[in-house]
Amino acid sequence: MTYVEKLLKYQEADEKLLKVERELAGSQERKNLAQAVNFVTKATERLEALDGKALSLASTLEELNKKYADVSETLAEFENLDELLEGGADISFYKKNLAQISEKLKSIKQEVAALTKAIKDSNEEFQTLYTKNRAMQKQGKEYQEAYEKLKAEKRKESDIIKAELAKLSQDVAPEVMQRYQSKRSERIFPILCPEQAGRCSKCGSELSLAGKEKLLTGGVVECDNCHRFIYKP
Numbered sequence: 736m737t738y739v740e741k742l743l744k745y746q747e748a749d750e751k752l753l754k755v756e757r758e759l760a761g762s763q764e765r766k767n768l769a770q771a772v773n774f775v776t777k778a779t780e781r782l783e784a785l786d787g788k789a790l791s792l793a794s795t796l797e798e799l800n801k802k803y804a805d806v807s808e809t810l811a812e813f814e815n816l817d818e819l820l821e822g823g824a825d826i827s828f829y830k831k832n833l834a835q836i837s838e839k840l841k842s843i844k845q846e847v848a849a850l851t852k853a854i855k856d857s858n859e860e861f862q863t864l865y866t867k868n869r870a871m872q873k874q875g876k877e878y879q880e881a882y883e884k885l886k887a888e889k890r891k892e893s894d895i896i897k898a899e900l901a902k903l904s905q906d907v908a909p910e911v912m913q914r915y916q917s918k919r920s921e922r923i924f925p926i927l928c929p930e931q932a933g934r935c936s937k938c939g940s941e942l943s944l945a946g947k948e949k950l951l952t953g954g955v956v957e958c959d960n961c962h963r964f965i966y967k968p
């Protein structure tokens with residue numbers, strides 16, 4: 736057997752391994768798990784952000800309470816307005832003052848309404864997301880179990896193929912094997928392709944003159960375009 740034939744045999748078995756790997760990577764079990772993990776990660780971040788928002792809303796509420804207390808204090812000064820007026824105080828001054836207080840109260844009322852809405856919205860969002868997140872965490876555990884089960888099944892299959900590959904690799908020169916594995920890790924597959932009318936049969940790129948000559952002597956050349964190994968079939 737030529738080394739090209741040996742390598743082709745290796746590649747044939749390797750293709751089975753690739754199929755098993757792809758089946759696991761493309762499985763619904765893996766997709767489900769990835770989606771659940773993604774949801775929980777994002778939801779946890781959002782819940783933390785909402786927690787921070789709740790703190791900031793609480794401090795805004797505190798400020799508003801202080802403002803309200805200040806205005807109440809000012810209002811208390813009006814309790815003895817009768818006495819002040821009897822004593823000859825200027826009524827227009829107090830009228831102006833009252834108008835200002837009324838404006839302030841109006842503004843505080845608006846702020847309280849906006850804040851109440853913000854707190855309610857934030858709380859609702861938190862509760863809804865928290866419930867969803869708990870459910871997804873539970874679901875995620877089931878997805879994890881299903882994925883682990885599939886992974887174990889696939890590992891059994893791939894272990895058998897890997898044992899076969901280990902045997903077959905003994906027939907291939909180590910430096911050739913190394914180059915093959917390096918291509919494999921670049922996700923190129925098939926790695927070894929036949930030449931077809933002076934071209935790479937995989938991407939159609941024409942081989943150089945030197946390359947074509949090398950093929951005639953039973954050698955292997957690398958395609959300039961897709962970097963696969965080309966051999967003469």
Ligand SMILES: [Zn+2]
Binds near residue numbers: 938939958959960961
């Ligand atoms: Zn090519």
